Amino acid sequence: xxxxxxxxxITVAFFGALLCLTPIITRPTVVFGVRIPAxxxxxxxxxxxxxxxxxxxxxxxxxxxVTAVLVAEYGPWWLARIILxxxxxxDLGCLQLAxxxxxAVKKAEGWFEGLRQTVATDTSWRADPPxxxxxxxxxxxxxxxxTVIVGAFRYPGLPARLPAAWGSDHHAHKxxxxxxxxxxxxxxxxxxxxxxxxxxxxxxxxxxxxxxxESTRRYRKFLAxxxxxxxxxxxxxxxxxxxxxxxxxxxxRLSGISSVLPLLPFVAGLVILAVVAVRVGxxxxxxxxxxxxxxxAARLSLVSPVREARLARAGAGRGVGPSAGPGRSSPARTxxxxxxxxxxxxxxxxxxxxxxxxxxxxxxxxxxxxGNRTACLIFAGIIAAPAGLAAIxxxxxx
Amino acid sequence: MLLSIEPDGPVPxxxxxxxxxxxxxxxxxxxxxxxxxxxxxxxVDLGVNxxxxxxxxxxxxxxxxxxxxxxxxxxxxxxxxxxxxDPGWVQDWAGRLRTLLAEAAAQGMPERDIIRYCRVATAxxxxxxxxxxx
Numbered sequence: 001x002x003x004x005x006x007x008x009x010i011t012v013a014f015f016g017a018l019l020c021l022t023p024i025i026t027r028p029t030v031v032f033g034v035r036i037p038a039x040x041x042x043x044x045x046x047x048x049x050x051x052x053x054x055x056x057x058x059x060x061x062x063x064x065x066v067t068a069v070l071v072a073e074y075g076p077w078w079l080a081r082i083i084l085x086x087x088x089x090x091d092l093g094c095l096q097l098a099x100x101x102x103x104a105v106k107k108a109e110g111w112f113e114g115l116r117q118t119v120a121t122d123t124s125w126r127a128d129p130p131x132x133x134x135x136x137x138x139x140x141x142x143x144x145x146x147t148v149i150v151g152a153f154r155y156p157g158l159p160a161r162l163p164a165a166w167g168s169d170h171h172a173h174k175x176x177x178x179x180x181x182x183x184x185x186x187x188x189x190x191x192x193x194x195x196x197x198x199x200x201x202x203x204x205x206x207x208x209x210x211x212x213x214e215s216t217r218r219y220r221k222f223l224a225x226x227x228x229x230x231x232x233x234x235x236x237x238x239x240x241x242x243x244x245x246x247x248x249x250x251x252x253r254l255s256g257i258s259s260v261l262p263l264l265p266f267v268a269g270l271v272i273l274a275v276v277a278v279r280v281g282x283x284x285x286x287x288x289x290x291x292x293x294x295x296x297a298a299r300l301s302l303v304s305p306v307r308e309a310r311l312a313r314a315g316a317g318r319g320v321g322p323s324a325g326p327g328r329s330s331p332a333r334t335x336x337x338x339x340x341x342x343x344x345x346x347x348x349x350x351x352x353x354x355x356x357x358x359x360x361x362x363x364x365x366x367x368x369x370x371g372n373r374t375a376c377l378i379f380a381g382i383i384a385a386p387a388g389l390a391a392i393x394x395x396x397x398x
Numbered sequence: 399m400l401l402s403i404e405p406d407g408p409v410p411x412x413x414x415x416x417x418x419x420x421x422x423x424x425x426x427x428x429x430x431x432x433x434x435x436x437x438x439x440x441x442v443d444l445g446v447n448x449x450x451x452x453x454x455x456x457x458x459x460x461x462x463x464x465x466x467x468x469x470x471x472x473x474x475x476x477x478x479x480x481x482x483x484d485p486g487w488v489q490d491w492a493g494r495l496r497t498l499l500a501e502a503a504a505q506g507m508p509e510r511d512i513i514r515y516c517r518v519a520t521a522x523x524x525x526x527x528x529x530x531x532x
Contacts, residue, residue, distance in 0.1 A: 116404060116407075117404060117405075117406055118402045118403060118404050119402070119403055119404075119405055119444050119445055120400060120401065120402035120403075121400075121401050121402075121440070121443035121444055122399070122400050122401075123399040123400075123401060123434065123435050123440075123443075124399070125443065126435035126436075126439045126440075126443070127433065127435075202442075203442065204442050204443050204445065205443070209402055212400045212402065213400055333402075336405060336406065350445070352445075352446065352447050353442075353445040353446075354438065354441050354442050354445075354447070354448055355442050355445060
């Protein structure tokens with residue numbers, strides 16, 4: 001098995017495991033892309049579909065990994081990576097199966113009927129915004145600087161033709177662009193992820209309206225932990241690109257299975273990100289709750305703790321108040337049923353929402369609002385940039 | 399300040415945002431001089447159109463509760479401690495209050511219950527210390 005084949009097998013196994021375990025890290029009120037009221041989280045259909053998903057996705061992961069190992073041993077190196085596509089498609093098929101079944105029961109039983117569907121925000125998010133951890137950017141930038149310095153020293157002594165890509169048999173004419181191709185990759189990854197994280201810091205916090213203050217607190221922790229994990233992964237991706245470019249600059253030679261070594265920092269970064277994801281959960285949903293203070297389903301839509309205490313005092317002994325007065329008959333508060341804006345439970349399309357990015361429904365992290373023009377432009381840019389860079393490389397390589 | 403709206407409810411969203419901010423000022427959660435998020439930020443946070451929040455802020459500005467400037471953004475201008483309101487405003491408000499209370503009376507609610515509910519409604523308001531002592 002070659003290094004390239006092994007990388008393919010690792011990728012197939014990693015994504016198989018990741019997709020199988022994704023339901024663990026999603027919010028309890030968003031199950032397989034379906035928004036549900038909190039008190040329905042234990043519904044029989046959800047338990048059944050969750051169990052079925054684990055079995056199906058687990059079986060798909062195992063089958064695809066075994067197939068990848070076999071083709072890596074006996075077939076061409078790229079075939080193992082191709083298996084990733086049917087694996088992803090099959091897992092997404094499992095997701096759609098579970099989503100449709102849960103959505104059907106939700107509709108038939110009217111899970112949201114009689115509930116107050118609300119959207120809440122804690123304005124302290126804007127008054128005291130979270131700070132982007134700039135210092136965590138330094139490792140990634142230092143790796144790029146180190147790569148550039150090493151490259152600058154090596155460039156004059158390089159031969160007229162260089163390997164076109166790591167592990168490939170093709171060669172390209174020596175030029176700044178072809179010699180520093182991986183530095184361009186480092187810069188692209190660093191600029192893209194930093195830019196995305198900055199947009200995310202300005203985006204809406206993914207909070208629960210029934211417990212806005214507490215879920216805002218947890219979202220802050222989630223954002224901080226996830227950002228640090230992503231910046232660490234970014235630095236490790238840059239290390240992988242540095243290690244991959246050193247053989248091209250004839251600093252060392254890797255052969256056979258040892259040529260998979262440059263991938264190790266990247267794999268370590270992915271493991272760190274996965275561990276953080278499991279610990280915090282999407283939007284901080286797996287973090288422990290500090291207080292059990294819930295906004296009561298009273299007539300009040302905006303309640304300060306001071307007002308809560310005063311209302312409690314005013315109601316005591318008089319027979320009226322939030323618990324005995326109008327609040328008792330008010331329906332329970334829950335997050336808004338926004339399934340109609342989520343196409344296939346994965347893609348958010350809401351033209352009335354000015355948000356560029358919103359929290360993911362299935363998995364951890366964020367996704368674009370495809371109903372927003374700015375979001376579509378950014379997405380198109382992210383897709384177009386690597387294609388443009390590849391075209392420049394090819395043109396420069398001759 | 400926790401701000402919650404029902405986007406699919408019968409009350410227009412701009413009216414809900416305006417009402418929640420008025421309640422926050424009365425509660426003491428947003429005292430005079432405190433800032434509110436910009437219209438764009440609040441629109442993003444609530445997932446509503448920017449013009450909807452703009453309309454709410456404009457209403458509050460017309461009512462004298464909010465001051466909006468390019469430099470300092472949206473700042474609360476009045477609160478329970480800002481002194482008595484304009485007599486013309488009181489007259490207008492009394493008219494609206496009469497209609498609201500008439501709805502309860504028309505539904506057959508006894509006077510004592512109406513008064514109780516009024517007490518509960520105002521119990522959380524941050525009336526100034528001077529008034530409280532009086």
